[in-house]
Amino acid sequence: MTLRDIINKLLRRQPASASTARERLQLVLAHDRSDLSTELLDQMRREILEVVAKYVEIDMDEGAVSLETEDRMTALVANLPIKRTLNGQIKLIEGSNQLKENSQEAEDKDKGS
Amino acid sequence: MATDTRVILICSGKGGVGKTTLTANLGISLARQGLSTAVLDADFGLRNLDLLLGLENRIVYTAQEVLEEECRLDQALVKHKKESNLSLLPAGNPRMLDWLKPDDMKRIVDMLKEQFDYVLIDCPAGVEDGFKNAMAASQEAIVVTNPEVSAVRDADRVIGLLNTNAIKPVQLVLNRVRPRMMANQEMLSIADVTDILALPLLGLVLEDEQVIVSTNRGEPLTLNSVNSPAAKCYLNIAKRLQGEDIPLINPAEESSGFGAKFRRLMQTKIF
Numbered sequence: 001m002t003l004r005d006i007i008n009k010l011l012r013r014q015p016a017s018a019s020t021a022r023e024r025l026q027l028v029l030a031h032d033r034s035d036l037s038t039e040l041l042d043q044m045r046r047e048i049l050e051v052v053a054k055y056v057e058i059d060m061d062e063g064a065v066s067l068e069t070e071d072r073m074t075a076l077v078a079n080l081p082i083k084r085t086l087n088g089q090i091k092l093i094e095g096s097n098q099l100k101e102n103s104q105e106a107e108d109k110d111k112g113s
Numbered sequence: 114m115a116t117d118t119r120v121i122l123i124c125s126g127k128g129g130v131g132k133t134t135l136t137a138n139l140g141i142s143l144a145r146q147g148l149s150t151a152v153l154d155a156d157f158g159l160r161n162l163d164l165l166l167g168l169e170n171r172i173v174y175t176a177q178e179v180l181e182e183e184c185r186l187d188q189a190l191v192k193h194k195k196e197s198n199l200s201l202l203p204a205g206n207p208r209m210l211d212w213l214k215p216d217d218m219k220r221i222v223d224m225l226k227e228q229f230d231y232v233l234i235d236c237p238a239g240v241e242d243g244f245k246n247a248m249a250a251s252q253e254a255i256v257v258t259n260p261e262v263s264a265v266r267d268a269d270r271v272i273g274l275l276n277t278n279a280i281k282p283v284q285l286v287l288n289r290v291r292p293r294m295m296a297n298q299e300m301l302s303i304a305d306v307t308d309i310l311a312l313p314l315l316g317l318v319l320e321d322e323q324v325i326v327s328t329n330r331g332e333p334l335t336l337n338s339v340n341s342p343a344a345k346c347y348l349n350i351a352k353r354l355q356g357e358d359i360p361l362i363n364p365a366e367e368s369s370g371f372g373a374k375f376r377r378l379m380q381t382k383i384f
């Protein structure tokens with residue numbers, strides 16, 4: 001954070017436009033580079049959520065499937081907070097998407113009780 | 114006769130970012146270093162390179178007559194009045210676009226390779242046939258862009274195409290840099306653009322009114338006023354192409370005085 005950013009915050013001014021430009025470019029280029037249309041991306045997002053929902057209960061509102069790009073490499077990034085798994089009805093730590101680790105932990109807890 | 118001719122495509126995607134100006138100035142600068150240089154106007158639809166070089170009245174034949182074998186290559190080449198190491202091969206009639214194929218461009222460039230150290234190809238805007246024909250005849254490329262979202266986005270498209278066509282190296286020239294706006298963070302920084310496009314920076318060119326003055330006269334900046342900010346930038350780019358290790362200008366240091374000091378203070382990272 002720079003002095004300018006702090007002053008902008010204090011005065012509730014818009015941030016300098018260069019950072020807005022950078023963020024908008026990164027987003028639009030991730031899409032350009034993947035060569036996926038918005039419709040296809042939406043469809044893929046829906047299907048991914050459907051598949052995941054077969055195994056675990058996810059927070060549909062919190063879930064995000066997006067394209068990110070760095071160094072001309074584009075990655076599909078899914079961040080799906082899991083509420084709980086469906087089989088066994090194990091309660092998982094909310095807001096976490098590390099299914100494997102967490103379910104292991106939860107199973108251990110189950111056995112103990 | 115030149116043996117390892119470098120054939121460099123000068124392209125951008127977006128129009129009006131400074132390809133033709135760079136081609137003209139780079140051509141002059143390389144020629145000044147004693148390198149025999151040809152600039153090829155591949156913008157058959159909207160040719161302008163002749164005008165920027167002040168050679169518009171000396172064109173007799175063009176690339177078109179060379180391809181149709183109505184004249185020899187050396188009859189079509191226009192030698193620069195003041196810089197005899199530089200020659201222009203003018204673009205033909207816009208109707209050439211109807212029949213021109215990548216192989217035609219290759220034929221022209223192969224002929225030029227026989228007598229020049231450098232062949233610079235001034236590419237049309239866009240990513241359609243005009244660009245693809247010119248790319249087919251090139252080995253390496255310089256992508257010109259401005260620190261603006263639309264220019265950077267279009268440059269990205271072009272870089273993707275250059276990569277799939279195995280053109281390399283591909284280097285970046287960032288044109289129309291305004292130090293004051295960059296210092297105020299109201300313009301994408303140099304690092305922003307090179308990070309996003311992931312290309313090595315061959316050089317940056319400052320925004321400079323003298324560019325327009327020199328265009329009016331038909332005398333590229335590098336021909337005379339080597340003291341203008343943009344002329345220095347073009348010269349540096351030519352030297353780097355030749356492998357010289359010339360440090361980049363720091364735009365922040367281009368503006369001085371109290372205002373610049375204050376802007377630098379504002380930019381200091383605190384946490």
Ligand SMILES: Nc1ncnc2c1ncn2[C@@H]1O[C@H](COP(=O)(O)OP(=O)(O)OP(=O)(O)O)[C@@H](O)[C@H]1O
Nearest residue numbers: 128129130131132133134238289319320321324325
């Ligand atoms: N560094 C600069 N400073 C100021 N003006 C510039 C600079 N570079 C280019 N220009 C101006 O920008 C305009 C476009 O330049 P130029 O014709 O070289 O672009 P281009 O990429 O070849 O355009 P086109 O896509 O139409 O062929 C011209 O008016 C030129 O004078």
Ligand SMILES: [Mg+2]
Nearest residue numbers: 132133156161
């Ligand atoms: Mg042009």
